[in-house]
Each structure stands twice: as structure tokens, then as C-alpha cells.
Amino acid sequence: MSKLQFSVERPFGIYLFDYFDLVFSKIVGHSAKDFHFVQGVTPLSTLNEVIIGCVTYFVVIFGGQYLLKNASPVKCKFFFQLHNAFLTIISFVLLALLVEQLAPKLINKGLYYTICSEDAWTQELELLYYLNYLVKWYELIDTVFLVLKKKKLEFLHYFHHSMTMALCYTQLVGRTTVSWVPITLNLAVHVLMYYYYFRTASGARIWWKQYLTTMQIIQFVIDLVVIYSCTYSYFAFTYAKSLPNFGDCAGTESAAAFGCAILTSYLFLFINFYRITYNKKKAIAASKKDQMKTKSKKI
Template identity: 60%
Template structure:
């Protein structure tokens, strides 16, 4: 239980979460421990099997749906997006409640690099966030049922984000909270957008949601590149300027850097492809409005 000086919100949300967790699982929240090979979905075999099943379902589903009319499933689609809006918002608040006191008391560097910042409550939240990535795969199933085009960015991002959370959980990278909290903030807005749009509400800020996603990856990369650099500099090139070692495995660090870099490039490409319209051949581009 936090003190009044470290409490982030008027009430300690984690207490309510812990009661709900025990009610659902039958185990106290403070007894959770992520154990590779024992905890559900904690092995390479499980994660890769589900990823392969995901690709079989979506691409096989496209073949099957060629013989059928689109299935809108509006109510289920709305419910799915509403549930993910609530889950993302709840997890975001729980993460902030745990992270903010650590940053206040020890500073940003400690929070992203010290093993002490990998607490038991955060480990449980990291694990639950990882599980949501499996549920989010249903996003693509709705696209298949509706006979929408599957963009490479969509299934690449959905499938590999699941693996990203898996590797960081196994690697115990303290900096994980940065991309996770930013991603949860994006998902609150994104799933709210899809929920309201599916209800027939016109929302004008979709373009800015993509810009938010791009900004998210820029911030993510600033943190993960820094943490990876200072770790490798300390471990292998101590003559280089560094701030000391950083907790987490080398595999997790390198995978995170590589994947987040690819996300940034793909989202920038998507933004220009979607929101930068080229004039039709033989037609002059319309004049831009000026103030």
C-alpha cells in the first residue's frame, strides 16, 4: 500500500484490481510469479504455435470467405472494441500507479535500467498486457469476416507485438513500461475510435491517431536505443561514455530495437500512403488554402 506522498490517484486502484484478480483466479495477486515454462503461454513453442495458427486462420479465412458475402457482425465488433478500450484504459492507469512513484523516488534512469524497477505488481501487469496481445488478434478475424483488405502492416504488427511482449517479459527489461504505457494510451484512443465509428459516429481525428502512433515509436526508440547502448558500452566498450549497465537480456534488447525500428518505418510509410493524396494524372493539384 503506497503512502499519501507516493499515491498517484485518490484511491489505490491496485487494491481493487487485486480483489478482482483473486476472485477470477482463486489466487492472491501478490502470489503471482512469471516462471518460464510453467506460466501459461511462457514457452517459445506456445507463442509460435499461436502465431502460426493466426496466419492459417486469417489467410485460410480469406480463401473460405471468397464464397460468402461479408459478415458484418456489428454488435460483436462494437463489443470487442469497447472491451479493448476499457482493458487498455484500466491497464494504463494501473501501470501509471506503479511507475510514477518509482520515477519520483529514484529518477528516470533507475526506472528504465535498474532491476529494482522490475517489481512483482509490475510483473503481473506486464504478463496481463502480454495476454491481451492474443485477444487483439481477433481484430484481424473481423477484417477477414468483413472481406476487408489485409494490409501487411496490420498482421505484421499484430503478430510480432505479441512476440515483443513475450521477449521483454522473459528478458525482464525494466524499460518495457515506456513502450507499453504509450501503446496502451494509443490503444485507448484507437479502440475508442473503432467502437464509436462502428456505431455510426463520424470522428475527424483518425489522421492524428496515426501521428500519435509514429510519435510513440520515436519516443520508444529514444529510450530503448539509450538503454541498449549504455548496456553494451558498459559490458563491452567501457572506454565509451555511458551511464552504467541496464537490466535485461541482450536478446530482448536487440529484438526490441529492431522490431520497433521497423514499426516506425512502416507507420511513416502508411501515413504518407494514406494521407498524402497525389493529384490525378493530367489534373493540376488543388491550390492549398492560406490563412
């Protein structure tokens, strides 16, 4: 075992990627350092696969909902807990590995380099982005559990799940260096979110669900400030250099446009969800309180 040696390059005292490489090599059969995302060669690396995946997802969840219309909810507590425990752990592991790769770049070379330079897109980060993309495929199972338990399918839920998978794909193909900002924030939220679902599935009562939604809204606000700044700077630098900008930014224009559009839609959808869900609860609680006061006066 190597001794803990904390430094900029080793923010956790050890180099986690070396240990990750050992596990990766045993599972895949080759070193993590040999991985490269090649469109059309790497599994699930084509647009057709993403489209087919989204269509299959919708057929499964809405077809399943129709088939189970008259059936009783399926009891799948153990598998639901296992699913959420796995996603809590994998989200935490990916987040830690990303922080390890990003911290030295941010400290040594600054924010602009880390979010915009082509050189900041490294082989290690590409692999972690790809694994995060694969996790988004797995997260589609969230909705299958809702169908089995006969829960209502909200538009926000299935739109967010399917489009996040598509979003991760477009940023991989487009090689947008700024990808790490929404990815790390999303992973941080997901560590807490899937832990919440793991605990509540066992009957625990957790008081901070509302704060999770608040965190998601804050996450999208930060995402949009960063990616709109990068997108603006790219277009100003490329097409209108007379406008103030901080330089070029790596990534394709189509990936930037799709990212801005999807994340903007998420912000409005989550704000609307928060307004409907929590403001409605406050109104109901206030109404019950008024009714109790009225009854006590009559007595």
C-alpha cells in the first residue's frame, strides 16, 4: 500500500486512477489508459444507437404502463434498493475520479484552460465522460421501476432521463471541454439523490427532499452561466472579434447549441416542478391550519 501523499496532483493522498485502472483492466481486459472513444467503433457511439435507445425506452415505459393498467403494483423493494445503492456508489466514484483529474488543471492552469482548451480534453477524462454516458443508459431503469410500482410518469422525469443520455452523447462526440462542469455537478447531486431513494425505499423518512430539487435548480443555473459564457466567447472569437470575449472554446457548434437548449429546458422544467409540488403543499398546509383555527373558534 502506498503512503498518503497529499498534493495538487493527488488531492486524495493517493492516485485513484491507478487503482481504477487495475479494476478496469480485470473487467475489460485492457488498461484504462488504452481507451479512446471512436465513433462507430466504441459501443453505443453512434447517433442511430442513441435514437433507437430513446425510442425503445419510450416503448418499454408506455407499453409497460398499458400492459400493467389492470394489474397490481409489482413488489421490487430489494432490487430498487440495490439499483439506488449501485448508482450512489458509481456516481461517487466517478465524481472522485473527475475531481482528481480536474483539480491539478484548475489550480495549475486556471479556469479558462480547464473549460475551453483542447489540451484539457485528456484521455483519462474522455474515458470518465464515456463511463458517465453509459451510466445514463443504466439510469433509464429508474422509469421502469416507476412503471412496475404503478407510479405516475411525469413528463419531466422521462424527458430528463432520455435527453440527458442524448446530451452526454453529443458532448462526447463534440468534444466539448466544458463538459466536466455539468457532469461533476450532476454527479454530486446524484450521489445525494440516489442515496435518498435508497434510504426511503427501506422506510426511512428523510426531511431534505425539497433541498434536492433546490440543488438541481442551482446546478442548472451554474451550468447555464458557464456554458452560455463559453458559447458566447466561441462565437464572438470566431465570427465577431470586435465583441468582447475571452478567446476560443473547444467543441463543435452543434454540441454547444444542443447543450444550451437542453439545459435551458431543464431549468424551466425543474422550476415549474418546484412551484407545482412545494407551493401546492404549502397551500394545502395553510388551508388545513385555517380550518383548524375556524373550528377552534366555533368551539
